[in-house]
Amino acid sequence: xxxxxxxxxxxxxxxxxxxxxxxxxxxxxxxxxxxxxxxxxxxxxxxxxxxxxxxxxxxxxxxxxxxxxxxxxxxxxxxxxxxxxxxxxxxxxxxxxxxxxxxxxxxxxxxxxxxxxxxxxxxxxxxxxxxxxxxxxxxxxxxxxxxxxxxxxxxxxxxxxxxxxxxxxxxxxxxxxxxxxxxxxxxxxxxxxxxxxxxxxxxxxxxxxxxxxxxxxxxxxxxxxxxxxxxxxxxxxxxxxxxxxxxxxxxxxxxxxxxxxxxxxxxxxxxxxxxxxxxxxxxxxxxxxxxxxxxxxxxxxxxxxxxxxxxxxxxxxxxxxxxxxxxxxxxxxxxxxxxxxxxxxxxxxxxxxxxxxxxxxxxxxxxxxxxxxxxxxxxxxxxxxxxxxxxxxxxxxxxxxxxxxxxxxxxxxxxxxxxxxxxxxxxxxxxxxxxxxxxxxxxxxxxxxxxxxxxxxxxxxxxxxxxxxxxxxxxxxxxxxxxxxxxxxxxxxxxxxxxxxxxxxxxxxxxxxxxxxxxxxxxxxxxxxxxxxxxxxxxxxxxxxxxxxxxxxxxxxxxxxxxxxxxxxxxxxxxxxxxxxxxxxxxxxxxxxxxxxxxxxxxxxxxxxxxxxxxxxxxxxxxxxxxxxxxxxxxxxxxxxxxxxxxxxxxxxxxxxxxxxxxxxxxxxxxx
RNA sequence: GCCGCCUUAGCUCAGUCGGUAGAGCGUCUCACUCGUAAUGAGAAGGUCAUCAGUUCGAUUCUGAUAGGCGGCUCCA
Numbered sequence: 001x002x003x004x005x006x007x008x009x010x011x012x013x014x015x016x017x018x019x020x021x022x023x024x025x026x027x028x029x030x031x032x033x034x035x036x037x038x039x040x041x042x043x044x045x046x047x048x049x050x051x052x053x054x055x056x057x058x059x060x061x062x063x064x065x066x067x068x069x070x071x072x073x074x075x076x077x078x079x080x081x082x083x084x085x086x087x088x089x090x091x092x093x094x095x096x097x098x099x100x101x102x103x104x105x106x107x108x109x110x111x112x113x114x115x116x117x118x119x120x121x122x123x124x125x126x127x128x129x130x131x132x133x134x135x136x137x138x139x140x141x142x143x144x145x146x147x148x149x150x151x152x153x154x155x156x157x158x159x160x161x162x163x164x165x166x167x168x169x170x171x172x173x174x175x176x177x178x179x180x181x182x183x184x185x186x187x188x189x190x191x192x193x194x195x196x197x198x199x200x201x202x203x204x205x206x207x208x209x210x211x212x213x214x215x216x217x218x219x220x221x222x223x224x225x226x227x228x229x230x231x232x233x234x235x236x237x238x239x240x241x242x243x244x245x246x247x248x249x250x251x252x253x254x255x256x257x258x259x260x261x262x263x264x265x266x267x268x269x270x271x272x273x274x275x276x277x278x279x280x281x282x283x284x285x286x287x288x289x290x291x292x293x294x295x296x297x298x299x300x301x302x303x304x305x306x307x308x309x310x311x312x313x314x315x316x317x318x319x320x321x322x323x324x325x326x327x328x329x330x331x332x333x334x335x336x337x338x339x340x341x342x343x344x345x346x347x348x349x350x351x352x353x354x355x356x357x358x359x360x361x362x363x364x365x366x367x368x369x370x371x372x373x374x375x376x377x378x379x380x381x382x383x384x385x386x387x388x389x390x391x392x393x394x395x396x397x398x399x400x401x402x403x404x405x406x407x408x409x410x411x412x413x414x415x416x417x418x419x420x421x422x423x424x425x426x427x428x429x430x431x432x433x434x435x436x437x438x439x440x441x442x443x444x445x446x447x448x449x450x451x452x453x454x455x456x457x458x459x460x461x462x463x464x465x466x467x468x469x470x471x472x473x474x475x476x477x478x479x480x481x482x483x484x485x486x487x488x489x490x491x492x493x494x495x496x497x498x499x500x501x502x503x504x505x506x507x508x509x510x511x512x513x514x515x516x517x518x519x520x521x522x523x524x525x526x527x528x529x530x531x532x533x534x535x536x537x538x539x540x541x542x543x544x545x546x547x548x549x550x551x552x553x554x555x556x557x558x559x560x561x562x563x564x565x566x567x568x569x570x571x572x573x574x575x576x577x578x579x580x581x582x583x584x585x586x587x588x589x590x591x592x593x594x595x596x597x598x599x600x601x602x603x604x605x606x607x608x609x610x611x612x613x614x615x616x617x618x619x620x621x622x623x624x625x626x627x628x629x630x631x632x633x634x635x636x637x638x639x640x641x642x643x644x645x646x647x648x649x650x651x652x653x654x655x656x657x658x659x660x661x662x663x664x665x666x667x668x669x670x671x672x
Numbered sequence: 673g674c675c676g677c678c679u680u681a682g683c684u685c686a687g688u689c690g691g692u693a694g695a696g697c698g699u700c701u702c703a704c705u706c707g708u709a710a711u712g713a714g715a716a717g718g719u720c721a722u723c724a725g726u727u728c729g730a731u732u733c734u735g736a737u738a739g740g741c742g743g744c745u746c747c748a
Contacts, residue, residue, distance in 0.1 A: 089675065089676055090676085091676085091677090092676095092677080213742055213743070214675095214676065214677085214742075214743080215675075215676075215742060215743030215744065216674070216675030216676065216743065216744060217675085217743070217744045217745090218674080218675095218744055218745060221744080221745075222745080223673080223674075223744085223745045223746085227674065227675055227744075228675095228744095229675075229676085230675095230743070230744080232742095232743080262683075263683090269739085269740090271721080271738070271739050271740090274738095274739090275738085275739065275740090323748075326748070327748055329746095330746090330747075330748070358748075359748065361748095390747085390748085392746085392747075393673050393674095393745085393746065393747090394673065395673065395674070395675095395743090395744080395745085395746090396673090396745085396746065396747070397740095398741095402747075488748055489748080490748080512748095539748095573708085574705095575705090575706070575707050575708090576705045576706055576707090577705055577706095578705080603703095603704085603705085604710090604711090605704090605705080605706060605710085605711060606705090606706065606707065606708070607706085607707095607708070607709065607710070607711090608709080608710055608711080609708095609709095610708055610709055611709035611710055612709085612710090613709095614709055615709080621708085623707070623708065624707095625706095625707045626707085627707080628707090635707080635708080637708060641708080641709075643708065645707095645708095
């Protein structure tokens with residue numbers, strides 16, 4: 001019997017995997033155990049570091065405020081959090097004092113010591129921690145319920161607890177408490193219910209951690225539960241890695257579409273209009289129009305029919321569709337056209353409610369139903385840039401990514417059951433190709449399947465459709481992630497998750513089967529044998545909402561759009577006034593070729609103009625002075641500051657036009 | 673919707689321990705005409721988010737409302 005400290009003398013090893021289970025280095029192993037080291041920089045090691053940092057935070061909070069009760073404190077991406085029940089919420093000043101308190105704990109070099117306890121012992125020791133008692137209780141319930149099927153208590157407990165975040169406390173097969181021991185006195189200074197494992201010593205946290213933000217969070221993630229105060233932090237093995245993380249955060253903040261939207265004069269949210277209701281300024285309007293125009297062109301080529309439908313409707317349409325039953329909370333309240341009454345109080349005119357539409361599909365169903373349909377008409381693909389309005393809760397609106405009024409690139413495809421698979425395949429390929437044209441080329445797929453508690457339609461139909469979607473997804477060769485229970489009530493879906501330039505993922509396109517609406521709208525077509533059949537309906541959107549896709553592209557490109565999307569594609573900058581007319585002629589030729597080009601004739605000095613247009617992220621600056629004019633040439637300056645001087649006019653024009661036609665990204669002389 | 677924070681010029685932000693405000697950038701005017709990221713000078717621009725309350729007096733203190741930010745919950 002040896003422990004991990006003897007097995008692994010390398011100081012970067014912070015824990016070990018014994019027969020697949022993560023254990024503290026203090027644990028003992030036998031010669032027959034399979035043991036692997038876990039280093040601080042590995043994924044497991046980082047989680048352990050961050051989880052230990054969360055414990056130190058909790059200890060610091062209880063040092064400062066002994067009345068604070070503990071929630072949970074798991075590691076998360078890049079960091080950790082810990083939830084507390086405190087009488088007064090934390091303030092930004094508390095962050096500083098808590099970091100000081102954490103520093104003291106870290107410098108003490110406290111050891112984390114694991115101790116197995118019974119439920120009764122845990123309850124006695126943690127009698128003052130009601131949330132911990134609740135977790136112990138949950139574990140007790142699940143332990144008791146696992147009989148007969150041979151399953152171990154661990155996974156069953158996890159399942160009962162639901163979220164991984166809670167299982168870090170009590171998710172193991174045994175109930176354990178971690179004591180924080182002062183190495184000089186041997187005294188236990190703090191303890192917490194925890195599955196572990198932990199770092200050998202708090203000193204290892206000191207290299208790169210920081211508390212980052214304060215928030216409120218519902219206990220166990222449910223709106224019905226009380227809110228706890230959450231403190232988020234980040235932790236890294238070294239100070240350099242912490243700084244690199246902070247630099248990444250700053251980079252992401254610079255790309256924030258809300259910031260760029262204001263800086264580049266693309267859009268705004270006038271307070272007078274209302275929360276979540278954007279207006280697009282001329283420059284944003286150009287980007288949006290280019291996005292839409294290209295989409296229209298490709299949809300036309302792919303056999304879609306373009307339709308238009310109104311923004312409001314009488315309530316009966318959404319009664320038929322079921323939206324008023326399922327989603328009325330998310331809809332703007334109705335416009336009530338008042339009933340009229342005569343002098344005797346008798347109704348002389350029935351009142352009617354009109355609603356803003358939250359979805360386009362019911363309207364498209366009416367178009368399908370407007371005449372008798374034959375199998376020869378299918379698949380019928382109805383496309384619309386449809387503006388919809390959703391009453392998003394006040395706390396969730398966020399820039400262009402979560403708005404109350406948006407335009408979807410929405411299409412509904414009606415097809416036969418036999419044609420479903422082929423249609424799904426071609427739709428997915430169409431979607432992926434088009435996304436790539438906008439510059440998003442790295443994605444994976446997510447398959448959302450039935451929520452057993454919330455669905456309509458038969459199990460057979462769901463199974464078949466889910467199977468079909470899975471086959472189509474697999475055939476694409478892309479990475480496929482399953483999202484069990486994530487489907488809408490009316491049918492399974494595939495969604496395309498795209499990774500942007502700095503590695504964040506966004507849910508983009510969705511392809512969704514619907515068993516509900518064809519039934520509710522009693523949609524039918526006549527089959528080749530003369531029988532009446534129900535079509536299969538596919539909802540699909542590429543952008544999801546144009547506003548959101550606009551935001552994603554803005555952040556993906558950090559505002560430096562590819563030339564075809566750039567609001568201003570070319571700016572001419574004369575070295576001095578006298579070269580203006582020469583540049584005007586070149587810019588006019590570009591304008592005639594459909595290029596968005598202008599000459600900067602302002603009084604600013606050339607250097608200032610370069611600065612202005614570089615900040616505005618104009619892809620091509622054409623600079624002209626004596627030398628260029630004498631040679632019939634121009635000098636290019638690109639967004640990254642690189643130059644290409646003395647380019648003959650014809651060549652310059654054809655390079656610019658080619659960059660637009662190929663939808664190339666141009667940031668520097670080396671185009672990508 | 674919930675918790676916390678925030679709202680001062682077009683933008684970014686100072687400031688007023690309660691006596692109605694200031695900078696930089698931008699805008700406008702004038703001068704300058706210059707070869708690769710800020711020429712100089714001058715001027716205009718604010719009901720200190722809105723509405724109530726306390727006060728002799730409120731941008732400042734209180735409350736409500738609207739909008740925003742960070743999270744939570746939600747996202748057909």
